[in-house]
Amino acid sequence: MRQGAVGQVRIVERDGRTLIEKRMTDPLRHDTELAALRALRGSGLPVPELVEVEPGSILMTLMPGARLDSGSADERIERLAASAPLLRSLHALPVPDGLPSAPDDHTIIRRYRAAGGPPLPLAIPPSQGAVFCHGDWTDGNVLAVDGEITAIIDWEAAHVGDPLRDLSRAAWGASLKDERSFDALVDAYGADREAARAWAPIHAAELWLWFAEAGPPEYLADLTERLRRWPD
Numbered sequence: 001m002r003q004g005a006v007g008q009v010r011i012v013e014r015d016g017r018t019l020i021e022k023r024m025t026d027p028l029r030h031d032t033e034l035a036a037l038r039a040l041r042g043s044g045l046p047v048p049e050l051v052e053v054e055p056g057s058i059l060m061t062l063m064p065g066a067r068l069d070s071g072s073a074d075e076r077i078e079r080l081a082a083s084a085p086l087l088r089s090l091h092a093l094p095v096p097d098g099l100p101s102a103p104d105d106h107t108i109i110r111r112y113r114a115a116g117g118p119p120l121p122l123a124i125p126p127s128q129g130a131v132f133c134h135g136d137w138t139d140g141n142v143l144a145v146d147g148e149i150t151a152i153i154d155w156e157a158a159h160v161g162d163p164l165r166d167l168s169r170a171a172w173g174a175s176l177k178d179e180r181s182f183d184a185l186v187d188a189y190g191a192d193r194e195a196a197r198a199w200a201p202i203h204a205a206e207l208w209l210w211f212a213e214a215g216p217p218e219y220l221a222d223l224t225e226r227l228r229r230w231p232d
Contacts, residue, residue, distance in 0.1 A: 011062065019051055022058045028100065029156035030056055035098030036155035039132070043093055045086060046151045063151030065143025069177065077184045079144045080174055083137070084188035086149055087170065091131040091163040102133070102161030105202055112205035115212055118227040120201040125164070133161040137170035139177075167191055168199035173207075176226075204230070 008023040024030045037060070040047045048060035068079040109122045134141075135157030143151040167189050174181035186196045204227055211220035 012059070014051070014059070017051075018062050020048065020060050020062050022060065023056055024058075024156060025056065026156075027056075030058070031098065032100060032158050033058060033154075033156040035096060036132075036158040039093070039096030039098075040155075043089075045090060046149065047155070048151070048153060063143060063153060065145045065150035067139050068142050068144060069139040073178055075147070076139070077178065077180055078147060079142070079149070080181055081184045081188035082144070082147060083142045083149050083152075084167075084185055084190075086152060087134065087137055087167060088189050090134060090152075091166070093132045095130065095132050095160050099132070100159050102130075102159050102165065103206065108202060108206050108209065112209055115209065117205060117208045117212075118224055118230070120205055120227060120230055122201050122205060123198075124202065125195070125198040128162050128164045130160050131163045131166075133159050133163065133166040135159050135161075135166065135169075137166065138173055164191060164196055165199050165202075168196040169203050171196060172200045172203045201230075 010021050012019050012021045022033070024033070034050070034053060037047060037050055037058075041049070046063065048063055050058065050060055052059040068083070069076045071079075105124045109124075112120070112122070134152065134155065136154060137152075141152065141154040142149060143153065167186065171182040171185040174185060182197070183193060186193050204223075208220070208223055208227065211223055
C-alpha cells in the first residue's frame with residue numbers, strides 16, 4: 001500500500017504503530033509538506049499527523065481510506081463533491097508562513113508556446129486573492145471510506161495562491177476521467193462554473209509541459225490529441 005506519488009513512500013512499523021515514511025529528494029517539496037502539515041494541526045481537516053522529521057524524510061500517521069476512484073464512476077463523482085467543502089475550508093484558513101508562491105502562469109504560457117504545444121486560448125483570469133492552496137487535489141490525494149472523506153494527503157505542492165485556480169485545477173484534472181467531474185466539484189464548492197473554466201487552458205498547458213519533460217510519451221501524445229480538439 002502506498003499513500004503519495006512524489007518521492008518514495010512506504011509503510012513502516014514503529015513502536016507498535018503503523019506509519020507512513022515519505023522521502024523526498026527535493027528540499028523545497030520536503031519543507032513545503034512540513035510547513036503545510038504543521039499549519040494544519042488542529043484545523044479540523046483530516047490530514048496526517050507528523051511523528052518524526054529528518055532531513056529528506058517525514059514520518060507520519062497512516063490515514064484510513066481508499067482513493068476517490070476506487071469505486072464506480074458515480075461513486076467517484078459523489079466523493080469528489082463531498083471533498084469540495086474541505087477544499088473550501090482549506091482556502092478559508094490563515095495563510096501559514098513557509099509556503100512557496102503559486103506557479104508563475106506567465107512563465108507557463110511562455111514555455112508552452114515556445115515548446116510548440118497545440119494552440120490554446122491562454123489568458124490569466126483576474127485574481128481572486130491569495131489563500132492556502134493544496135496544489136494537487138486529485139483522486140489519489142483524497143481518501144474516503146463509504147463516501148466519507150477521511151484524509152487529504154500529499155501536501156508537497158501546497159502554496160499561497162488563487163483559490164479559484166486551485167479549485168479549477170482539481171476540477172479540470174478530474175474531468176479528464178469523467179466530464180461530469182468539473183461541474184460536480186465546482187458546484188459543490190459553490191463557485192461559478194464559467195469563472196472556474198476560464199483557468200482550464202492554463203492547467204492544460206501546465207500538464208502538457210509536465211508530460212513533455214517527464215513523460216511518459218504516450219501520455220503526451222494522448223493529451224496533445226485532446227488539446228488539438230479544444231474545447232471539445
